[in-house]
Amino acid sequence: MRWGRPAAVPLPPSLADSGWRNGHPRPITVMPQRRASANVWFLHHGRQALCLRLDLSGSVELLRYRPLLRAWTAC
Secondary structure, three states, rough: OOOOOOOOOOOOHHHOOOOOOOOOOOOOOHHHEEEOOOOOOEEOOOOOOEEEEOOOOOOEEEEEEOOOOEEEEEO
């Protein structure tokens, strides 16, 4: 497994207009009140990828990119 999003994997639709276009890993800084400076992380092993999203309330959304479907699905 590697950090980051491979170029062949598109961003999830909810991130298409955000600053996460490059998909590179970013440092995580945990701040007071359970907030984090980075809130999206990508893991991949080539063709398939995972996207972890942390919202400000602390809940995590886990998405998986499936190349055969060419779509992100909830895990």
